[in-house]
Amino acid sequence: MNPHLVIAVDGPAASGKSTLAKRLALHFGLRFLDTGLLYRAVAKAMLDHDLDPGDAAAAVRTAEELEAEDVQPNRLKGEAIGQGASKVAAVPAVRAALLPFQRRFAARPPGAVLAGRDVGTVVCPDATFKLFVTASEEERARRRYEELRQRGEAPIYAAVLAELRERDRRDSDRAVAPMRVAPDAWVLDSTGLDADAAFEAARRYIESQLERRHSSVA
Numbered sequence: 001m002n003p004h005l006v007i008a009v010d011g012p013a014a015s016g017k018s019t020l021a022k023r024l025a026l027h028f029g030l031r032f033l034d035t036g037l038l039y040r041a042v043a044k045a046m047l048d049h050d051l052d053p054g055d056a057a058a059a060v061r062t063a064e065e066l067e068a069e070d071v072q073p074n075r076l077k078g079e080a081i082g083q084g085a086s087k088v089a090a091v092p093a094v095r096a097a098l099l100p101f102q103r104r105f106a107a108r109p110p111g112a113v114l115a116g117r118d119v120g121t122v123v124c125p126d127a128t129f130k131l132f133v134t135a136s137e138e139e140r141a142r143r144r145y146e147e148l149r150q151r152g153e154a155p156i157y158a159a160v161l162a163e164l165r166e167r168d169r170r171d172s173d174r175a176v177a178p179m180r181v182a183p184d185a186w187v188l189d190s191t192g193l194d195a196d197a198a199f200e201a202a203r204r205y206i207e208s209q210l211e212r213r214h215s216s217v218a
């Protein structure tokens with residue numbers, strides 16, 4: 001029987017973690033969850049009701065009432081929702097409300113790949129593998145800029161870079177579950193790698209570790 005695999009893929013905004021996590025899930029036959037969508041769904045629901053994502057009490061109520069149909073990836077893109085998500089994510093009770101769903105998702109067979117900021121440190125501290133994907137700020141801003149252009153928007157590179165820095169700072173400085181590299185995480189700097197090369201590097205790392213672990217118990 002295949003072992004229950006949980007792969008945590010954390011990293012800053014536009015590092016390519018959800019692209020990588022999705023491909024790893026497909027390759028290893030696991031389920032995939034982009035945990036950022038949960039925080040985005042809270043922010044979107046608040047914005048839709050003219051609530052300020054900086055209002056902690058309203059954010060907690062919204063997170064506690066979140067329904068599965070609120071989490072639709074195609075409706076949760078965009079910088080305003082991303083910045084709002086980063087604000088609601090700083091509220092400890094919002095994080096607590098969203099935690100059980102993430103843990104149940106990881107626990108269901110045959111296992112899962114979860115992308116986020118605190119998967120390896122808080123959501124799944126016992127994950128089979130922990131990856132932290134990063135890239136230089138300029139490269140991440142370039143990726144986000146291209147993504148927005150392809151969506152038909154007319155982004156300004158300097159503004160994209162400034163928003164990305166602001167979000168990184170808020171995600172790293174919050175008191176609860178700040179974005180951190182778990183001590184046992186494998187760090188992948190994807191600055192000079194395209195999405196295929198990043199996937200290949202991560203696949204090789206995981207498969208070589210699986211072989212090593214398998215031969216040490218055989």
Ligand SMILES: Nc1ncnc2c1ncn2[C@@H]1O[C@H](COP(=O)(O)OP(=O)(O)OP(=O)(O)O)[C@@H](O)[C@H]1O
Binds near residue numbers: 014015
């Ligand atoms: N290694 C890579 N090289 C170049 N572009 C990439 C790479 N990985 C992903 N991309 C592209 O960069 C953009 C951001 O990728 P992705 O959405 O996976 O990042 P993310 O870390 O999940 O972002 P966020 O946390 O902000 O949602 C997408 O347009 C994606 O196609």
Ligand SMILES: Nc1ccn([C@H]2C[C@H](O)[C@@H](COP(=O)(O)O)O2)c(=O)n1
Binds near residue numbers: 089115
């Ligand atoms: N595990 C997570 C996932 C996301 N967040 C917060 C912080 C991000 O700025 C925001 C949006 O995430 P994205 O969709 O851009 O990955 O949600 C978090 O705190 N913890």
